[in-house]
Amino acid sequence: MNFDYTKHNIGNNDRMIRAALGVLLIASVFFGGGWVGGLIGAVLLGTAGFRFCPAYALFDFSTDKTAAPVGK
Template sequence: MELTKNIGEKDRKIRLAAGALIILWGVFAGSWLGLVGLVLMGTAFVRSCPAYSIMTMSTVEKQ
């Protein structure tokens, strides 16, 4: 199964940074909600967001 890439470069960088911050917050606060950061980072690495797919949305720049 091939995932459609629907996350652009800017979106990817924002997801990586936000994911890292949320993970750090979760670690220092001792909260399992920090796992949300893993989801953001995971979608950034595979460059595909299921929510975007459902909404037929894409942040990939057209050439």
């Protein structure tokens, strides 16, 4: 378990999906969605921006094929 956020563990496809879902969830708040969706959207945008997911680091998982495994 390594929580070094400078080591990326989110790949490009994962990053784009997280960013798109984050924007959609935040936008849904303004169209009658709940604030919980906006909070989840903000977390998704944050993880996409930093290219680091603490849950992935907890399980030593990475979708970034260019980086070394997080736990190594």
